[in-house]
Amino acid sequence: MAGTHDEVLSLSATAALAEFRAGTLAPSDLLRATVARIEAVNGDRVSGINAFTETMFETASAAAAAADDAYVLARRDGSHTPALLGIPVATKEKHGIAGHTLEQGLAACRGEIAESNHPVVDRVLAAGGIIHARTTSPEFSCATVTHSAAWGITRNPWNLAASPGGSSGGAGAALASGMTTLATASDIAGSTRVPAGFTGTVGYKAPFGRIPGMPPLAADWYRGDGPMARTVADTALLAGVMSGRHPLDHGSWGPHGIRPDAAQATGPEAVAGLRIGLDLTLGDYPVAPSIRANTERVARLLEAAGAEIVPVSLPWSTEQISRTIFAHFGHILGPAMAALTAGTEAQLAPYTRQFIADAAAAAANVSLPESLALDAAVQKDLAHAMSGIDALLTPTQAVEMLAADGNYLDGIDVTDAEGGVWHLGHYWEGHMTSPFNIANRCPVLAVPSGMSGVGVPTGVQIVGHPFDEGMVFRVGAAIEALGAGTP
Template identity: 80%
Template sequence: MASASACELTSLSATDALSAFRAGTLAPSELLTATIARIDAVNGDRNTGINAFTELLFDDAIAAARVADNSYALARREGTPTPALLGIPVVTKEKHGLAGRSLSQGLTACRGETAHANHPVVDRILAAGGLIHARTTSPEFSCATVTHSPIWGVTRNPWNLAASPGGSSGGAGSALAAGMATLATASDIAGSTRIPAGFTGTVGYKAPYGRVPGLPPLAADWYRGDGPMGRTVADTALLSAVMSGRHPLDHGSWGANGIRPDAEQLRGPEAARGLRIGLDLTLGDYPVAASVRANTERVARQLEAAGAEIVPVILPWTTEQITRTTFAHFGHILGPAMAALTAGTEDQLAAYTGQFIADAARAAQGVSLPESLALDAALQCELADAMTGLDALLTPTQAVEMLDAAGDYLDGIDVVDGNGNVRHLDHYWEAHMTSPFNVANRCPVLSVPSGVSSVGVPTGVQIVGHPFDEAMVFRVGSAIEALVGMPAHLDRIYPTAG
């Protein structure tokens, strides 16, 4: 691949890059050099650019890439195996602490704080040979579905710079979509992995609760989880295998490390044959934009043509019910934790952070924790009933075509549904269709691209599996990926750059 352009190199999947490393047709240092050049060419500044990063770690990554070059040369001579991610450029979300580096989580009040040790997923990526060359932006304390903060400015969507990449893992989604990373870490408590995956045409995975270890005490929040993002289903499964598994710091973590779907499960369109897949276009009464709905229906038709049985499903949910359920939960755990962390610095918070804390506190008034658990259980039972006899459930990732990059949405959001009707949602989080599956957080959920909306921003679909059935969502995801035919990321985004 010596004659390949920087764009061609930075559009490589991780699995293809690893094959080239092993064959000796590409060196890790070459891919990293191209990735750094790509960042220099397209990331831009915090005011008008993509602005996906909080920190660049090029020197450390370059040194590690040279070591990886030598390791592959030795492995080729001696026929020895190499670590799972050796030489792959990976970006990590700033909240995934790197020892001695910033751990502000976007909060002005926490500016200058540093991590005392690596986050478990960071340790595992480094042990697998990944090259952490940059750290990515998020909103304050990852509590918004847009990505901007007073510390880091506005992160924009490479597909449409007026649009947000979503949040809270918005920097990760933008970096992947623009070819500035091959893999990325993310986190998800209400959709923070899947929402940016949907808006940036990438793949994001929310594993069952505890499958990917987190850090106490908030690792005990059963809505949350850390996870992988990539540009392909196989890449995302690869990073998931590296990140997942029992860890001594997280007593809620479980399962073996290094487990990934095999070739039989990730076999493209053939993977759909014989499956019964439920289709719910609105998850009750979500007002879904016409282009999002059309793209989801197209995915379902293609799965059906590939041999799947598509079964219409109507869940009895309302956005009001889901918001009441989730915010009562946040009002007992995340909201108080954020309030304690930011006490005395309320005047320094982004407007959306203050509103989240207030909304969570208000939602929990009069709803005890046991009552909150009952709300969770009701939604979980409804989902279980709907998925009886099905292998997986298919639904849109987002209901709207885009969010404004710098938007706060303090007064909610007006959305236009598939019939052209305008509806006002009191909370803009209701524009995403992800949070029910944080309530049902033992269910694995994979978001994969479904097309592009009328405003030039990608759309995504979620594949929801039965509790702990990780292999099924990757199986269905591989079929959709092969069938949908999304535009190549770097051909569509900044086609003359690099």
């Protein structure tokens, strides 16, 4: 393929792999274009996009040259090539790489070196992916904005005043600006889907345990690691590489190397005859008018393609969901963070101190068994609402944007579809993702739905029945093929 750097960077991973196999593009060509884009647009840690904690261009260049040779050999003798051979992959900093820093943005972890690779890093490398950069996150991945004293402010390529979301904000920003082809992410309350929604990219929260994590917090049943990309097919490609049993995570399950869309039809016709639930507010979330309109447009396109759109009204409130998740965090993540950062509290970001305090307060009032009962109530509501439908469609976010440098210690004001202004006590209530971490056996795919009035993308979530990964990719591929997310 002859073309400019922009033309090369516009290729999906799936298309680039086809070019590699045909000999019309070399992995080193794609990497050179990617590095040039990073050098041109990433900028500084104050006013730039600032998506990376570290670049690894030297080792990436050597890996790309080796991939070039491997494709030459494969074309000569028909040998097999690994699933991601030659594709640039940016990994989230928390996904440790042996011999590299593993600081998670915290002063308490400054200078810490990873002794081994995170399981998803092992799998990316085994599949021939080229890790050329590591992406930013907020401290300990505990915010839905991405800024820290360690790494500065990460900004949204679509609107530099806005955050790309978090905690996988660097991943979303890098994908949206063409600085990587694929990216790894993680999700405990929306940390994959929120940045996907705000950056016009695709993010997948797999069922709990489907993608292996790093002990001991891999055992937290709200969390999970996952893929981000610019297309649904690329997200499925990386999900297949990351998924499956791993000896380091005894909660991991299922076969490795199987794409979640492997047995699914693709294209708009794939949704014909499906019953897809539509819930615009998940109870009382005050959804911004542009987000509501874009979600309704996605539903109309699915209906025109032959799906039956079924109105759904979940009985939740933002207060109920916030109480439920913070009771959970108060017994697991909050104490882990407090122990890790003991003695360095003065150096924590305001959002981190607030998270630890909110989690502790919730745990003081709700025991762990009571927390499990709160979880069960949400799960029961969702199971009832999804009875008789194949998947649920809902917005990813209720708010159009978050400020790139925001801390939101006093909550957030949101304007609903009727023009009313709501004050939410916690800014996490501006995202519609955490109910599906409570119901974490449900797969959820976040895909673009259009553009908001403030120049920031919007997104929708496709929620499947427990463990039904194929369905969310089937619907997501149809939404993409229908052009629903085109800004």
